[in-house]
Structure formats: C-alpha cells, structure tokens
Amino acid sequence: MxxxxxxxxxxxxxxxxxEFIGTFAFAISGVRGAATKKCDWFGAxxxxxxxxxxxxxxxxxxxxxxxxxxxxxxxxxxxxxxxxFYIFLREHLNQLNSFFFWSDSIGLGLFVVVGAxxxxxxxYDTWVIVVMGTITAVFGGIIRDILLxxxxxxxxxxxxxxxCIVGGxxxxxLQVFNFNLPFISAITIGxxxxxxxxxxxxxxxxxxxxxxxxx
Amino acid sequence: MxxxxxxxxxxxxxxxxxEFIGTFAFAISGVRGAATKKCDWFGAxxxxxxxxxxxxxxxxxxxxxxxxxxxxxxxxxxxxxxxxFYIFLREHLNQLNSFFFWSDSIGLGLFVVVGAxxxxxxxYDTWVIVVMGTITAVFGGIIRDILLxxxxxxxxxxxxxxxCIVGGxxxxxLQVFNFNLPFISAITIGxxxxxxxxxxxxxxxxxxxxxxxxx
Amino acid sequence: MxxxxxxxxxxxxxxxxxEFIGTFAFAISGVRGAATKKCDWFGAxxxxxxxxxxxxxxxxxxxxxxxxxxxxxxxxxxxxxxxxFYIFLREHLNQLNSFFFWSDSIGLGLFVVVGAxxxxxxxYDTWVIVVMGTITAVFGGIIRDILLxxxxxxxxxxxxxxxCIVGGxxxxxLQVFNFNLPFISAITIGxxxxxxxxxxxxxxxxxxxxxxxxx
Numbered sequence: 329m330x331x332x333x334x335x336x337x338x339x340x341x342x343x344x345x346x347e348f349i350g351t352f353a354f355a356i357s358g359v360r361g362a363a364t365k366k367c368d369w370f371g372a373x374x375x376x377x378x379x380x381x382x383x384x385x386x387x388x389x390x391x392x393x394x395x396x397x398x399x400x401x402x403x404x405x406x407x408x409x410x411x412x413f414y415i416f417l418r419e420h421l422n423q424l425n426s427f428f429f430w431s432d433s434i435g436l437g438l439f440v441v442v443g444a445x446x447x448x449x450x451x452y453d454t455w456v457i458v459v460m461g462t463i464t465a466v467f468g469g470i471i472r473d474i475l476l477x478x479x480x481x482x483x484x485x486x487x488x489x490x491x492c493i494v495g496g497x498x499x500x501x502l503q504v505f506n507f508n509l510p511f512i513s514a515i516t517i518g519x520x521x522x523x524x525x526x527x528x529x530x531x532x533x534x535x536x537x538x539x540x541x542x543x
Numbered sequence: 544m545x546x547x548x549x550x551x552x553x554x555x556x557x558x559x560x561x562e563f564i565g566t567f568a569f570a571i572s573g574v575r576g577a578a579t580k581k582c583d584w585f586g587a588x589x590x591x592x593x594x595x596x597x598x599x600x601x602x603x604x605x606x607x608x609x610x611x612x613x614x615x616x617x618x619x620x621x622x623x624x625x626x627x628f629y630i631f632l633r634e635h636l637n638q639l640n641s642f643f644f645w646s647d648s649i650g651l652g653l654f655v656v657v658g659a660x661x662x663x664x665x666x667y668d669t670w671v672i673v674v675m676g677t678i679t680a681v682f683g684g685i686i687r688d689i690l691l692x693x694x695x696x697x698x699x700x701x702x703x704x705x706x707c708i709v710g711g712x713x714x715x716x717l718q719v720f721n722f723n724l725p726f727i728s729a730i731t732i733g734x735x736x737x738x739x740x741x742x743x744x745x746x747x748x749x750x751x752x753x754x755x756x757x758x
Numbered sequence: 759m760x761x762x763x764x765x766x767x768x769x770x771x772x773x774x775x776x777e778f779i780g781t782f783a784f785a786i787s788g789v790r791g792a793a794t795k796k797c798d799w800f801g802a803x804x805x806x807x808x809x810x811x812x813x814x815x816x817x818x819x820x821x822x823x824x825x826x827x828x829x830x831x832x833x834x835x836x837x838x839x840x841x842x843f844y845i846f847l848r849e850h851l852n853q854l855n856s857f858f859f860w861s862d863s864i865g866l867g868l869f870v871v872v873g874a875x876x877x878x879x880x881x882y883d884t885w886v887i888v889v890m891g892t893i894t895a896v897f898g899g900i901i902r903d904i905l906l907x908x909x910x911x912x913x914x915x916x917x918x919x920x921x922c923i924v925g926g927x928x929x930x931x932l933q934v935f936n937f938n939l940p941f942i943s944a945i946t947i948g949x950x951x952x953x954x955x956x957x958x959x960x961x962x963x964x965x966x967x968x969x970x971x972x973x
Contacts, residue, residue, distance in 0.1 A: 359752070362698065368749035370705065371698025385605075390815075390825055395605055398671050418753060456828050470905075475685075477694045479907045483792065483801025490800065534798035537789070538848060574967070577913065583964035585920065586913025600820075610820055613886050633968060690900075692909045 343438070343513075348406055350435020353428050354380040354468055355410035360421075361476050369411065375472055377407040382468035387443050387460050391450060433524045437517030439465040440492045444499045444516075445509070458496035465492040465520075487527035487534065495520035558653070558728075563621055565650020568643050569595040569683055570625035575636075576691050584626065590687055592622040597683035602658050602675050606665060648739045652732030654680040655707045659714045659731075660724070673711035680707040680735075702742030702749065710735035773868070773943075778836055780865020783858050784810040784898055785840035790851075791906050799841065805902055807837040812898035817873050817890050821880060863954045867947030869895040870922045874929045874946075875939070888926035895922040895950075917957035917964065925950035 358379030362372035381403050385395040397403040414421070421428075443464025447457045466482055466489050473480040482488045495516045502512040526532065573594030577587035596618050600610040612618040629636070636643075658679025662672045681697055681704045688695040697703045710731045717727040741747070788809030792802035811833050815825040827833040844851070851858075873894025877887045896912055896919050903910040912918045925946045932942040956962070 363752040363754040365694050365699070366751055366754070367694070367698040368700075368751050370749050371695070372752045374698060389604060389819060390828065392607075392822075392824060394607060398605065398667065401668065401670050404670065404674075414752070452828065453831065455831050455834065459828075459834075474689060474904060475695060475698070477692060477907060479795050479797070480801070480905060483797040483804060483905070484795070485798075534800050536796055536798050537793040537802045537844070539793040539796070578967040578969040580909050580914070581966055581969070582909070582913040583915075583966050585964050586910070587967045589913060604819060607822075609822060613820065613882065613889075616883065616885050619885065619889075629967070689904060690910060690913070692907060 346434060346438050346517075347442075348402070349431050350438050351380045351403055351406045352410050352413075353431035353435050355407045356414060356421075356428060357432065357469070358472050359411055359414045361472050363414070363418075365476055369415075372414070373407060373411050375475060376410050377404065378475065379468045379472040380407055380410075382471040383439060383464040383466060384443070384468075386467045387446065387464045390463070391446060391460070393446075429528070430521075433521045434517060436465045436488075436492060436524065437495060437520030438513075440495045440520055441499060441513045441516050444496050445513075448500075448503070454500050457500055458493060461496035461499065462489055462492040465489075484536075485533070487524070487532050490534065491520045491523035491527065494523055561649060561653050561732075562657075563617070564646050565653050566595045566618055566621045567625050567628075568646035568650050570622045571629060571643060572647065572684070573687050574626055574629045576687050578629070578633075580691055584630070587629070588622060588626050590690060591625050592619065593690065594683045594687040595622055595625075597686040598654060598679040598681060599658070599683075601682045602661065602679045605678070606661060606675070608661075644743070645736075648736045649732060651680045651703075651707060651739065652710060652735030653728075655710045655735055656714060656728045656731050659711050660728075663715075663718070669715050672715055673708060676711035676714065677704055677707040680704075699751075700748070702739070702747050705749065706735045706738035706742065709738055776864060776868050776947075777872075778832070779861050780868050781810045781833055781836045782840050782843075783861035783865050785837045786844060786851075786858060787862065787899070788902050789841055789844045791902050793844070793848075795906055799845075802844070803837060803841050805905060806840050807834065808905065809898045809902040810837055810840075812901040813869060813894040813896060814873070814898075816897045817876065817894045820893070821876060821890070823876075859958070860951075863951045864947060866895045866918075866922060866954065867925060867950035868943075870925045870950055871929060871943045871946050874926050875943075878930075878933070884930050887930055888923060891926035891929065892919055892922040895919075915963070917954070917962050920964065921950045921953035921957065924953055 355376035358376035359372045361379070362375040367375065381395070381397045385397065388395045440461040442461075444457045444461035447460035452460070469482055469488070470480040473482075498519050499512060499516045502515060507515075570591035573591035574587045576594070577590040582590065596610070596612045600612065603610045655676040657676075659672045659676035662675035667675070684697055684703070685695040688697075713734050714727060714731045717730060722730075785806035788806035789802045791809070792805040797805065811825070811827045815827065818825045870891040872891075874887045874891035877890035882890070899912055899918070900910040903912075928949050929942060929946045932945060937945075
C-alpha cells in the first residue's frame with residue numbers, strides 16, 4: 329500500500345504541481361467573486377471551476393479538441409478543495425493575498441505555455457500561438473466577470489493580459505534557437521511573472537480610451 | 544392523406560412528446576424573461592430558443608458533435624409556438640404556473656437523461672456523464688440570465704442544479720445493474736422531478752457563501 | 759519588388775475589399791462601445807475583434823470548422839487599424855456616421871452571404887442556412903453587448919436581424935433558379951442593405967413584448 333502511494337507521488341511531475349497551484353489560485357478568485365454576489369455553494373463551485381478551466385476550454389473548442397478537463401477529474405477536485413478552503417478559511421484569506429498573487433501569476437505563466445504549446449503542436453501560425461496562450465490565461469477571468477454581471481476587469485484596469493502576450497511572444501522567439509521545451513517554458517513563465525509583478529508594483533496602466541463627445 | 548398523418552402520429556415516440564413539452568416550457572421561461580426587459584419579438588424568440596437549446600448546444604460543442612437542433616427544425620418551431628402562446632395568452636399565464644412548473648421539471652429530468660446518455664455512449668468517465676447531464680439541463684437558463692444582464696439565478700437562489708446532479712448520479716449507478724435504458728431514464732426523470740418538487744415545496748436552499756470583510 | 763506589390767494588389771478580389779471594410783466597421787462599433795465603458799486599449803482591441811469576428815467564430819464552432827480568423831491574420835490587423843483610427847480620429851468620427859452606417863450595412867449583408875454559403879456547402883437544411891447567415895451577421899454585436907454588460911441592443915430596439923433573415927431567405931430561394939454565386943451574393947447584400955436603410959429611415963420597429971402583470 330505504502331509503496332503505491334510512494335510510486336504515485338514519485339510520478340507527479342513538477343509541472344503538475346504548478347498546474348494544481350495555478351488552478352487552485354484561479355478557482356479561489358472565482359469563488360471570491362461568487363461571494364461578492366452572495367452566491368450559494370453551487371454557484372461558487374461553478375464560478376470557481378469556470379474561472380479555472382474556462383480559458384483552456386475555449387482554447388480547446390477553437391482548436392477543435394476535447395476540452396482538457398473532460399479527460400482528468402483533477403480540475404474538478406481542485407475546484408472542490410478551493411471551495412472548502414474558502415468556506416473554512418475565509419477569515420484568513422486576506423493574510424494570504426500575497427500567496428495568491430504569486431500563485432495566480434505563476435498559473436498565468438503556465439497557462440500561457442500550455443496554450444501556446446498546444447497551438448504550436450497543431451502547426452498554427454506564430455500569431456495564433458500567442459493568441460492561444462493569452463486566451464488560455466485570461467479567458468476564464470473574462471467569463472467569471474460576465475457571470476458576475478460586470479464588465480471584465482481585464483478590459484479596464486489591470487495589466488494582466490499584456491504580460492501573457494509578451495510571454496507568448498518570447499515563447500515563440502525562443503523556439504527559433506532550439507532550446508528544449510522545459511527551458512523555454514520556465515523562461516516564459518518567469519517573464520510573465522516578472523512583468524505582472526512590475527505592473528502591479530508600480531501600478532502601470534494601459535492608456536484608457538477617451539469617448540467621443542456624443543455617441 | 545389521412546393515413547399519412549395517422550402514420551406520422553403513430554411514429555411519434557413518447558419521449559418526443561416529453562421533449563416537446565420540456566422544450567416548450569424552457570422556451571416560455573426565456574420569452575418571459577425577455578418580456579421583463581421589454582424586448583421585441585425577435586429578441587424574445589432568440590431568448591426562448593437559447594433557453595431551450597442552449598444547454599444541449601454547449602454539451603454538443605464540448606463533446607465535439609453537431610448541435611442537435613441543427614439536425615431537426617422542431618426546436619425552432621417549438622420556440623415559435625411558445626412565442627405565439629405568450630403573445631396571445633399572456634394574461635392567462637399566471638393561472639398556468641403550476642403547469643409550467645411541472646413541464647419545466649419534467650423537461651429538466653429529460654434533459655439530464657439525454658445529456659448523460661450522449662456522454663455515456665461516447666465512453667466518457669462517470670463524472671463527465673453527470674456533468675454533461677447537468678450542463679444540458681441548466682446551461683440554457685444560465686445563458687438566458689447572461690443575456691438578460693443578470694447574475695444567473697441558479698447561482699443564487701434556487702435548488703435547480705442539485706436535482707440534476709443527483710439524477711445524473713442515479714443514472715450512472717442504475718447502469719451498473721443492467722436495467723434497460725427506458726427504465727433507467729424514467730427513474731432518473733422521476734428523481735429529478737421529485738427532488739425539485741421537494742426543494743420548492745419546503746423552500747430548501749443551498750447555504751450561501753459569506754464574503755470576506757474586505758476584498 | 760514593385761511588381762510583387764502590384765501582383766499582390768491585383769490578386770485582391772473585390773469581395774475581400776468589402777469584407778475588409780465590413781470588418782473595419784464592425785470593429786469600430788466594438789471600440790466605440792469600449793470607449794463608453796472607459797476600457798483601456800487592450801479592452802478596446804478585444805471588444806473590436808470580438809465584434810468583428812464573433813459571429814463567424816460561433817458559426818464555425820457550430821459547423822465544426824476551424825474559426826476563420828485563425829487561418830488569416832488580416833482580421834487581427836483590421837481590428838488593430840480600427841483601434842488606431844479611433845484613437846487618432848475620434849473627434850471626427852461623428853462626421854463619419856453615415857460612412858459607418860453604410861459600411862456596417864454592407865458588412866452585414868456580406869456576412870450573411872458568407873455564413874449562408876458555408877452552411878450550404880456543408881449540405882445543411884434550408885433553415886439552417888438562413889440561421890447561420892444571421893448568426894454570422896449579428897452574433898458579434900450580441901457578444902459585444904454582453905461584454906459591455908448590457909442587454910443586447912438587437913433584442914430591444916433596432917431592426918437589425920430581420921434584414922439578415924430576409925436576405926438569407928432570398929439567398930436560399932435564388933439558389934433554386936441556378937443563378938451563379940456572385941450574382942446571388944450581390945442581390946442578397948443589396949436586399950440586406952436596402953431593408954436596413956428602410957428600417958432606419960422610417961424608424962420601423964418590431965413590436966415589443968408586453969409583460970405579464972405579475973411575474
């Protein structure tokens with residue numbers, strides 16, 4: 329028995345741990361959003377799940393593939409744990425803000441890599457690869473905000489997508505030099521995390537659109 | 544001529560009658576929602592149609608199949624009739640609330656069965672079968688609420704998805720005993736309808752999420 | 759070098775020019791919407807892009823095909839130009855209202871033709887052809903309004919979808935007479951533009967739905 333568990337743990341790859349943490353952080357952000365609208369546990373679960381897997385699902389539909397979460401129940405469980413976590417540790421969440429910021433950022437970077445890699449393996453153009461990486465990373469949050477009846481925050485305030493786009497571009501450029509995939513992935517994630525940190529730390533903003541006088 | 548009509552009627556299976564009634568009830572709920580936002584007839588038609596077929600469409604996209612309503616115009620006609628029904632019998636609708644409650648519940652149960660069966664035939668895991676049944680039943684209402692610019696009601700107030708999930712689980716369990724599909728389907732629908740009735744009758748609620756003090 | 763450019767220009771077909779203009783007009787309407795909600799440039803770009811390609815993307819997903827914009831970067835560039843155009847020429851946009859009205863209408867007609875043609879080539883039923891033409895033309899605007907957190911305008915006020923539906927029906931009927939496709943397309947676009955002009959000029963409205971007294 330013990331050796332099976334041991335074997336199981338040994339087979340978990342590093343990237344899966346990152347993915348779990350990233351998914352968890354994304355799901356928590358969905359659950360927190362649900363709490364602001366006084367949703368019940370079911371609504372919170374759906375919102376957490378959609379935030380976590382929405383980007384990858386949309387990517388897979390665009391690429392004509394079976395959505396990744398239908399092939400592995402881990403994402404469902406991860407959302408379930410994040411809901412339990414929220415229900416029982418809600419009071420202490422604010423002390424964990426910095427943990428969630430980093431988890432979310434690393435998840436963001438990893439999602440860019442996963443999305444970009446999938447599009448690359450299917451032979452799409454460079455720009456499609458960048459777009460797919462970005463969609464994987466940010467689309468879940470857009471659906472979360474639609475379900476919460478808000479204009480997606482990412483369109484208005486935060487530098488959130490730009491690090492993904494830049495990360496995706498680096499992912500593509502680094503391919504040219506024939507580095508191996510783990511190295512390229514690590515660099516891409518690093519760039520996304522770094523840019524997001526810089527953007528939040530110095531409160532960088534993309535210029536806002538001015539409206540016409542009369543519409 | 545008469546014999547053709549007779550033959551046509553003879554070929555309608557019982558499940559198709561249930562499906563028509565369920566689709567009608569779902570479409571009416573979309574049309575009623577459209578009326579609350581002063582939509583025009585076109586908007587009401589789209590909202591009715593989306594409420595009725597939205598769940599199955601999303602399921603089919605996830606499963607990589609052609610959306611079911613593109614293969615049979617009956618769903619379009621059913622929505623059309625529900626719109627006419629609303630326009631002409633609007634004043635009397637409240638007297639029919641109980642009829643619509645039961646139609647909606649039976650439709651809900653049938654949609655769970657249809658969705659779960661499709662996923663099962665494609666060989667998906669148990670939990671995907673339950674999820675697909677639930678998505679088929681509840682996703683149309685979620686899109687309706689998004690289009691009406693509201694947080695989906697199902698996330699906040701009503702016990703609506705839980706009966707579907709429980710029904711889906713029973714659908715899967717009953718497979719193990721090798722009952723035939725019509726029997727399993729009838730039991731599943733019965734469970735969904737019963738649970739929904741119990742939930743509404745005694746006003747059961749899923750616990751709400753409490754928000755953190757500061758977000 | 760010059761001859762390559764010349765050759766490139768010579769190969770642009772008339773329909774591509776119309777498509778570019780139509781896409782541009784659709785993207786501008788997304789960017790304008792973004793401006794009303796004080797989105798930043800990234801949000802405006804996404805909204806413009808979604809408005810321009812959303813209808814065709816949904817159509818392609820329903821038809822089980824690769825979304826058209828993933829095969830040609832022109833739509834991304836077109837959205838990019840429309841954003842630049844808005845940022846620099848915002849003040850003068852109102853003088854261009856009539857230009858945008860016509861571009862938008864012609865785009866609407868062309869999108870109906872493109873969507874209807876795709877469904878026809880795949881051998882779908884007549885009514886699916888009409889539905890796909892209409893979805894191609896109007897769905898982008900629906901997503902734009904969802905993202906801007908509004909009930910889709912098309913459900914409430916404007917005669918916008920009806921010309922598309924009528925155009926689609928004509929597209930199907932004209933097939934019966936074995937006219938060639940360019941001719942049928944031109945007629946369809948003409949009908950859509952004409953009906954839209956008539957509807958706006960005389961402020962035609964589809965009847966609104968009345969609400970029940972109590973809901």
